[in-house]
Amino acid sequence: MLAGMAMRGYHHGDLRRALLGAAVEAIGESGPTALSLRDLARRAGVSHAAPAHHFGDKAGLLTALAVEGFDLLADALGRAGDDLLEIGVAYVRFAVDHQAHFEVMFRPELYRADDPQVVAARTRAGEALRGGLSALPARSAAEPDRDALAAWSIVHGFATLWLAGALPAGTGRDPEVVARSVIRRLFE
Amino acid sequence: MLAGMAMRGYHHGDLRRALLGAAVEAIGESGPTALSLRDLARRAGVSHAAPAHHFGDKAGLLTALAVEGFDLLADALGRAGDDLLEIGVAYVRFAVDHQAHFEVMFRPELYRADDPQVVAARTRAGEALRGGLSALPARSAAEPDRDALAAWSIVHGFATLWLAGALPAGTGRDPEVVARSVIRRLFE
Numbered sequence: 001m002l003a004g005m006a007m008r009g010y011h012h013g014d015l016r017r018a019l020l021g022a023a024v025e026a027i028g029e030s031g032p033t034a035l036s037l038r039d040l041a042r043r044a045g046v047s048h049a050a051p052a053h054h055f056g057d058k059a060g061l062l063t064a065l066a067v068e069g070f071d072l073l074a075d076a077l078g079r080a081g082d083d084l085l086e087i088g089v090a091y092v093r094f095a096v097d098h099q100a101h102f103e104v105m106f107r108p109e110l111y112r113a114d115d116p117q118v119v120a121a122r123t124r125a126g127e128a129l130r131g132g133l134s135a136l137p138a139r140s141a142a143e144p145d146r147d148a149l150a151a152w153s154i155v156h157g158f159a160t161l162w163l164a165g166a167l168p169a170g171t172g173r174d175p176e177v178v179a180r181s182v183i184r185r186l187f188e
Numbered sequence: 189m190l191a192g193m194a195m196r197g198y199h200h201g202d203l204r205r206a207l208l209g210a211a212v213e214a215i216g217e218s219g220p221t222a223l224s225l226r227d228l229a230r231r232a233g234v235s236h237a238a239p240a241h242h243f244g245d246k247a248g249l250l251t252a253l254a255v256e257g258f259d260l261l262a263d264a265l266g267r268a269g270d271d272l273l274e275i276g277v278a279y280v281r282f283a284v285d286h287q288a289h290f291e292v293m294f295r296p297e298l299y300r301a302d303d304p305q306v307v308a309a310r311t312r313a314g315e316a317l318r319g320g321l322s323a324l325p326a327r328s329a330a331e332p333d334r335d336a337l338a339a340w341s342i343v344h345g346f347a348t349l350w351l352a353g354a355l356p357a358g359t360g361r362d363p364e365v366v367a368r369s370v371i372r373r374l375f376e
Contacts, residue, residue, distance in 0.1 A: 161341060164295060
């Protein structure tokens with residue numbers, strides 16, 4: 001089977017990447033529920049056994065996507081430094097730029113949420129988000145978790161409503177600009 | 189066909205309600221994407237033509253669920269009065285108690301989001317949410333919409349993360365208690 005893949009011009013790691021890319025495309029079109037490994041193989045132009053070889057099953061594929069998503073999110077938040085406003089804007093930008101990952105990441109019933117790689121990537125993203133909390137006025141030193149949860153909620157809610165197309169006309173066209181003014185409400 | 193329905197003991201309005209109830213149950217089990225009118229008829233124990241008679245197609249059924257959801261949400265927020273904190277808690281309680289409605293309402297690509305009844309119910313819910321904004325300190329009189337969007341974002345984000353099971357262990361067991369302390373961050 002691997003020889004067959006190589007004949008199609010894929011190195012091993014490249015095929016895995018191509019399959020993840022095809023999954024992102026498929027999820028963007030019709031969501032993660034409709035995805036099947038067979039469709040994925042067809043999209044990527046590889047043997048129908050190739051996705052199972054790399055990911056085991058659909059949950060394995062979505063686990064790999066969740067790991068990649070939390071890693072990308074952690075990197076994006078990390079690049080924003082320790083300014084909560086910029087971290088929040090980066091969170092929204094990530095959601096807009098990586099809708100398929102974002103959708104999968106926050107539907108943990110679809111994948112193996114206790115997979116060690118998922119846990120590690122998710123923890124890293126959580127720490128990057130918390131990195132900006134020093135920008136918040138100290139409200140209740142006893143409840144730093146609540147500040148983190150409030151910051152997470154406002155950026156997650158904004159991103160989700162934006163992606164759902166739920167916001168009224170006139171909200172603004174650039175999600176980062178609108179997100180910035182919304183997140184500011186949390187610590188003005 | 190209607191005579192056949194009556195034989196099964198449904199009055200016309202009751203059957204519509206029974207079908208909506210069956211849809212809520214089905215969506216709770218496997219999400220709105222997997223739902224079919226045929227499954228719905230089987231669940232409700234009625235002729236397979238009954239759902240189409242009442243709702244036309246699947247989008248029509250989900251439109252009816254969205255209308256019902258926004259109406260229920262508007263009522264729940266209205267009962268919370270003009271206290272933004274209580275309105276926010278009521279929003280989270282609605283999401284937790286009506287997960288299937290909540291999921292459909294914020295996936296407008298699944299239904300006819302410009303249906304006049306949807307627009308009216310959604311507008312009423314939006315107005316009820318805005319009813320609590322006078323509780324926020326006046327931050328920028330020029331941007332009341334941003335205050336509304338911040339309040340909506342924080343409660344929607346919290347509810348979404350809670351329902352997704354995305355919050356870390358130790359967050360607290362009662363979503364209303366946690367929501368209250370999170371929403372407070374917005375206007376302390």
